[in-house]
Amino acid sequence: MSGKPLAVYLHLPFCAAKCTYCDFLSFPGSPGVVRQYLAALAQEVELVRPMLESRDVTTVYFGGGTPSLLPAETLAELLHRIAPNLGDWVEVTLEANPGTVSLNSLSSLRRSGFNRLSFGVQSLRSGELKMLGRIHSAAQAKEAVRQARQAGFSNLSLDFLFGLPGQSRGDLVLTLMEALSLEPSHLSLYALTLEKGTPLALAVADDRLSLPSDDEVADAYQAAVELLEGDGFERYEISNFAKGEPPSPFRSRHNQVYWHYGEYLGLGLGAVSFLEGTRRRNTNSLEEYAGRLERGEVPTASQTGKRGMTALREEAILHLRTSDGFAEADLAARYPKAFSRFREQLERLSQEGLLWQEDGRWRLPPALLFVSNQVFLRLL
Ligand code: SF4
Numbered sequence: 001m002s003g004k005p006l007a008v009y010l011h012l013p014f015c016a017a018k019c020t021y022c023d024f025l026s027f028p029g030s031p032g033v034v035r036q037y038l039a040a041l042a043q044e045v046e047l048v049r050p051m052l053e054s055r056d057v058t059t060v061y062f063g064g065g066t067p068s069l070l071p072a073e074t075l076a077e078l079l080h081r082i083a084p085n086l087g088d089w090v091e092v093t094l095e096a097n098p099g100t101v102s103l104n105s106l107s108s109l110r111r112s113g114f115n116r117l118s119f120g121v122q123s124l125r126s127g128e129l130k131m132l133g134r135i136h137s138a139a140q141a142k143e144a145v146r147q148a149r150q151a152g153f154s155n156l157s158l159d160f161l162f163g164l165p166g167q168s169r170g171d172l173v174l175t176l177m178e179a180l181s182l183e184p185s186h187l188s189l190y191a192l193t194l195e196k197g198t199p200l201a202l203a204v205a206d207d208r209l210s211l212p213s214d215d216e217v218a219d220a221y222q223a224a225v226e227l228l229e230g231d232g233f234e235r236y237e238i239s240n241f242a243k244g245e246p247p248s249p250f251r252s253r254h255n256q257v258y259w260h261y262g263e264y265l266g267l268g269l270g271a272v273s274f275l276e277g278t279r280r281r282n283t284n285s286l287e288e289y290a291g292r293l294e295r296g297e298v299p300t301a302s303q304t305g306k307r308g309m310t311a312l313r314e315e316a317i318l319h320l321r322t323s324d325g326f327a328e329a330d331l332a333a334r335y336p337k338a339f340s341r342f343r344e345q346l347e348r349l350s351q352e353g354l355l356w357q358e359d360g361r362w363r364l365p366p367a368l369l370f371v372s373n374q375v376f377l378r379l380l
Contacts, residue, residue, distance in 0.1 A: 007257040008082055010041070011268030013065040013286075015104040016100065020133035020203075021161075022323050022379035023195035025270040025284055026065040036267070036290055038074065043293040044267050045081045051265065057083050059091040059254035066120075068096035072105045078110030080198035083266075086113045091253040093118055093157075098144035099136030106144075107171045116252075124175040128164055131209070133199070138178075145182045155250060157186035162224065163217040165200070165209035171226060172220045173246065180231050187233065187241045189224055191217060196222055220372050226320040238369045259322050263314040278305040294331075307336040316342070316362075317376045320355075325363030349378055 014029035014037075015022075029037065045052075057217050067075065075094065083090060092107060093116040106117075123129050124138040136144075141158075148156055158179055162172050165278070166196055179187065194201040194211070203209040225235060233241040234248050237259060242248035257264055266273045270284045283301040291297045306314055313333040319326035332339040346362055349355040354375045356363045366374055 004329065005058045005257075005262065006051070006057045007061070007254050007262060007264040008052075008057055008066075009061045009063060009264060009266045009268075009271055010078065010082065010255075010264065011065065011271040012067040012070060013037075013269050014069050014133060015064070015066045016069060016097075016135050017133065017219040020131065020199040021192060021201075022133075023198055024065070031162045033064060033286070034070070034310075037286065040290040040293045041078065042081060043267055043296075044299065045078075047293070047296070047298060048265060048267070052082065059093070059257065061093045061254040062114075063095045064113070065095075066097045066100060067094055068100045068105070072108035075109060075114070079113055082111075082351060088115070089245070091116055091155075091199060093252070093254055095120065095136075096144070097136060099134075101144050101147065102174075103147040104346070105147050106153065110150060110152040115151050116157065118157040118159060118186075118252075119148075121158045121179070122161045123167075125167075125171055126229060128167060128171070128175075131165065131200070132161070142178075142182060145184070154185065156184045157252065158182070159188045159190065160193050161190055162220050163212060164206060165211055167220070169216065169220040173223055176224055176227055177206040180227075185243045186252065188239055189221070189228075189241065190239050191221070218370055235323060235366070235369070238372055244298045250317050256322075259318045261318055277307065277311060278303055308335070309342065311335070312338045312342055313379055317379060320362070320364050321372065321375070323363070323366070325356075325361050327359060327361050330358075345379060348376065354378065367379060 011025070013026045015026045017115045018026070032255050038306060060079065062075065065132065079086070079092065092114045095118045097119060098119055119141065121141045122134055124141060126138055129136065130139065130321045145156060145158070149213070155352065160175065160179065168230055184226050194204055200209070204211055229235065233243050234246045236248065236251050238248065240252065242250040246249060263272060263275050265275065266282065269282060269286060269289050271282045273280045274340070278299050279305040282299045283292070289299045312331060316326060316331060333374060346355060353365070354368065356365050368375055
């Protein structure tokens with residue numbers, strides 16, 4: 001251990017095909033483009049090498065895109081560039097698409113230091129997977145989880161979507177029951193958001209597909225929470241569930257850095273960093289990204305710094321997404337000037353039953369987690 005903790009995120013934007021709901025920064029990559037990107041990424045890692053060497057890298061997260069589309073040796077090489085002396089205490093996650101892995105590739109990833117997999121399963125109903133444009137089948141997803149376990153991964157997370165067109169509460173429950181039989185250690189459950197211009201949004205706009213009502217979506221979420229909690233998962237964040245008693249050892253340490261307002265370094269196209277109170281975003285343009293790194297320049301496109309009340313609000317809201325909420329003493333010490341005014345707002349919401357205060361911590365009542373945005377608006 002040598003310095004302040006740092007979480008590292010690495011963006012690998014390539015995907016085999018574009019899913020119908022996706023507006024993430026992802027696209028198919030020809031071998032030439034992939035090579036160009038990896039060379040630029042290696043240059044960016046060299047630019048931040050002094051920071052990597054002066055800090056304790058506690059988590060590394062390869063996200064995308066579909067990082068598992070790249071060969072396991074390429075991923076291992078990238079990981080060793082970032083953290084040449086990787087200790088076993090470092091959480092190293094790879095986002096993986098079940099349609100892109102094999103027992104061989106997973107075994108090789110495990111040997112090279114990856115110790116957590118996050119599979120983008122999304123659904124285990126074949127009609128839903130087809131509608132979402134996913135490249136994998138339900139059978140492939142189940143097989144991928146079995147292979148991951150065989151390859152030595154014990155920390156396995158599965159991502160699901162709900163609120164899909166035509167999806168009933170029963171469909172979601174069935175998917176999750178099948179998911180639970182695979183014994184994952186972590187589950188993420190995200191409500192579908194229709195992103196403008198995506199094929200799915202267009203199909204809904206044209207009435208070719210219709211979304212469930214807000215009440216139906218809330219009802220499905222509640223059924224999912226009851227099912228997962230009944231199976232021994234704790235809901236430690238609005239959309240995230242970890243196996244075991246709180247605090248479960250399977251909580252995503254990387255994502256907790258975001259919610260706890262910790263510092264992180266984002267590498268790659270469009271990646272975001274948060275360092276010393278400033279949020280910086282890399283350019284989304286591949287040409288600009290590669291060109292600037294070629295000239296030895298940082299590829300930052302924008303940066304914003306928040307201080308005082310704005311930073312306090314942002315930090316408090318991030319903490320309130322989690323079941324731990326925040327300790328009043330911590331935020332009062334970090335924002336001595338702004339906190340007393342902010343506390344008046346907290347008190348008002350507490351009187352209305354929208355926040356709980358207990359043992360010096362502020363939390364959202366669990367029943368309000370799903371409608372948290374309505375409470376957060378009152379804190380702005
Ligand atoms: S795999 Fe993920 S990043 Fe790639 S297109 Fe589908 S949703 Fe988007």
